[in-house]
Amino acid sequence: MDYVEELINRLDFSIPKKAKDLVINALKSDEITSIMEGIKERRPPRLVIMGRTGVGKSSLINAIFGTYLAETSAIEVGTKDSQVFQYKKNDEVIFEIIDTRGIKENLNALSSTAEEDLKNVIEEFEPDVFLLLTNGADRSTLREDAVYLKEVYSSLDITVPLITVITRIDDIEPARIKEPTRYTQKKKDNIAIKEQQVSQVLEEVGLSDTFIVPVSSYIEWNHEDPESLSPGERAELVIEFDGRYNIDKLVNFLEENIDFRAAVYLMLNNKLDIAIKKIADKFVKVFSTASAGVAITPIPASDILVLIPIQIVEVTLIAYLSGQKIDSKMAREFILSLGGVALFGLGLRFVAQQGAKFLNVLIPGSGSAISSTIAYSGTYAVGTAAIAYYIDGKTKEQAKKEMEDAKKEEQLQ
Numbered sequence: 100m101d102y103v104e105e106l107i108n109r110l111d112f113s114i115p116k117k118a119k120d121l122v123i124n125a126l127k128s129d130e131i132t133s134i135m136e137g138i139k140e141r142r143p144p145r146l147v148i149m150g151r152t153g154v155g156k157s158s159l160i161n162a163i164f165g166t167y168l169a170e171t172s173a174i175e176v177g178t179k180d181s182q183v184f185q186y187k188k189n190d191e192v193i194f195e196i197i198d199t200r201g202i203k204e205n206l207n208a209l210s211s212t213a214e215e216d217l218k219n220v221i222e223e224f225e226p227d228v229f230l231l232l233t234n235g236a237d238r239s240t241l242r243e244d245a246v247y248l249k250e251v252y253s254s255l256d257i258t259v260p261l262i263t264v265i266t267r268i269d270d271i272e273p274a275r276i277k278e279p280t281r282y283t284q285k286k287k288d289n290i291a292i293k294e295q296q297v298s299q300v301l302e303e304v305g306l307s308d309t310f311i312v313p314v315s316s317y318i319e320w321n322h323e324d325p326e327s328l329s330p331g332e333r334a335e336l337v338i339e340f341d342g343r344y345n346i347d348k349l350v351n352f353l354e355e356n357i358d359f360r361a362a363v364y365l366m367l368n369n370k371l372d373i374a375i376k377k378i379a380d381k382f383v384k385v386f387s388t389a390s391a392g393v394a395i396t397p398i399p400a401s402d403i404l405v406l407i408p409i410q411i412v413e414v415t416l417i418a419y420l421s422g423q424k425i426d427s428k429m430a431r432e433f434i435l436s437l438g439g440v441a442l443f444g445l446g447l448r449f450v451a452q453q454g455a456k457f458l459n460v461l462i463p464g465s466g467s468a469i470s471s472t473i474a475y476s477g478t479y480a481v482g483t484a485a486i487a488y489y490i491d492g493k494t495k496e497q498a499k500k501e502m503e504d505a506k507k508e509e510q511l512q
Contacts (some may be wrong), residue, residue, distance in 0.1 A: 103127075103135070106412050111428045114408065122408045125393050126418040130385040137359035138378070143185075144353065144361040147197045147221055149248055150232030155266040155316055156198060159232065160186055162316035162346050164369060165316055167325055168193060183224060189334060192373040193368055197224055218254050227357035231263045235313060236270040238300075245304045260356045264349065265297055269342055269439040277317055277448060310356075312349050317342030329423040379417050379490055383482030386413040390478035391471035406474055410434060410481045418484040437484055437499045480506035 103126050104208040107119060114122075148156050161168055162293040168186040197220065231248050233241050252261065269277050271289045276282060282290075290313050298311055319340035325333055350369060354362045354377070366374030384407060393405050425433075484502035487493045493501070 103131075103412055103505065104428060106415055107408055109409065109427050109428075110408055111431065115403075118405050119408075121393060121507075122405055123218060125389040125405075125409065126383065126386075126412065128392075131382075131389065133359055134378070134381055134385065137363045140360050140411065141364040141367065142360050142443055143192045143195045143205060144228070144231075144357060144365050145193050145195045145197075145224055145226045146219070146228055147224070147226045148230045148232060149251070150230075150266075153235065153242065154232045154234050156232060158316040158318070159264065159266065159314070162314070162318060162343050163350060164188070165318075165338060165343075167320060183220070187330075188368070191368075195224075197226065198220060214251075215256075217251065220256060222255055223253070225257070226259055227361045228260045228262060228353065228429065231261070231309075232266050233263065233297065235265045235268040235290070238293070238296060242298060242304065243302050245301055245306055258459070260352075261306065262352065263297060263301060263306075263309050263311045265311065265313040266316065268293070268344060269317045270315045275428055277315075277340070277342040279315065279342065288477055310352055311353065312345055314346055314349060315342050315344035316346070332360075333448055375420050375490055376421075379420050379482075379486045382413060382416055382420075383479055383486065386410075386482060387475045387479040391475040393474060406478065407431075410478055411452055413478065413482050414485045414489075419488045421489040423489060433485070433488070434481055437481075438493055476506050 104123055107126075109110055121188065150156055166188055168199055183195065183197050185192045186196065221280060229248070229252060231244060233244060248261075268290050271286060271293060273286055294311055294313050301307060301309055301311070317340075318338055319342075321337045321339045322328060328336075350365070357365075363378065364373075366377055371444055390406050391408050393409065399499055411427050411430045411434070414433055415425055415427065418425045418430070480502040483505035484498040487501045488495060488498040
């Protein structure tokens with residue numbers, strides 16, 4: 100939060116100390132702190148993946164990023180031992196994984212000592228999520244796999260999301276259809292039946308609190324044998340046929356439910372433009388909430404004088420996410436250029452010019468108080484305009500229209 104305080108201290112107009120302290124405290128909310136720290140301390144997601152040998156673990160990771168990150172083989176699939184390892188892209192770690200040996204091998208071979216070792220490895224790893232991968236075209240081992248997962252998970256002193264990924268749904272009948280946009284109703288119905296069957300088994304073994312998602316990781320690359328290539332050559336592979344299905348649904352769940360530091364890292368390394376927009380949207384919501392909180396807090400100053408710095412910081416951070424570094428003056432001028440709609444008819448230019456003198460100015464008909472609804476909708480509208488202008492690359496006229504529409508929409512809710 101030092102960066103936010105620095106922005107407040109660098110405002111190009113003065114505000115009273117008590118008002119400044121209120122702004123800083125409002126921007127020290129847990130949500131805003133979490134976002135700021137998440138961006139600053141972002142790290143690769145840590146996953147525990149459990150599944151039978153050949154269920155498609157590496158293919159799933161590749162499908163998430165649309166890049167050949169892992170060695171995937173149609174002949175020798177999977178890993179032989181439980182181990183912690185990394186998926187990298189251009190020498191940058193993208194994922195950290197504990198990939199257990201194929202579950203079947205674990206069930207047959209793990210001694211009590213080995214089970215304790217696995218438990219210790221997982222706890223020291225501090226995973227963000229557990230993934231159980233089960234073959235969509237074969238449910239014969241699902242119950243056994245689920246029981247094993249429950250035993251491992253329940254023995255741990257951690258609580259993280261559980262996801263059951265039904266893989267290879269492209270092999271569900273009619274298996275000849277690989278392109279998701281051409282899935283017939285029969286194939287979709289069969290996928291839904293499979294999902295219901297998996298849900299029932301998980302509930303029966305006591306794993307009802309798990310997110311279930313059927314996926315296809317099917318990708319054809321522009322090389323017949325990717326594993327014969329060097330890591331650098333694999334990174335250059337291009338998708339010739341994309342049969343991925345529901346991968347976006349899985350990624351969205353991860354982004355919304357894992358540690359925010361890992362979620363930010365995942366977003367920024369997956370689809371950068373979408374990631375920036377998502378983070379900016381979070382900023383808009385939490386800054387709007389902070390503004391609403393200020394509006395219901397008694398202060399010896401006009402609320403509007405406190406909302407201005409909040410909105411300036413909001414615009415500055417959104418511009419920063421887009422790669423543009425602006426100061427408080429530029430942020431204020433951006434808001435002024437849009438007409439100051441957020442400040443319910445009272446010109447921002449007037450406020451900025453008057454500075455501390457504004458303490459003696461009362462908003463007609465409302466004294467010095469602003470409703471939390473107006474404060475929220477105004478800050479939300481400013482944030483929406485900033486996203487439109489700095490991130491979406493729209494003109495100021497277009498941004499102004501989006502600001503006006505956003506304000507109306509929020510006030511109607």
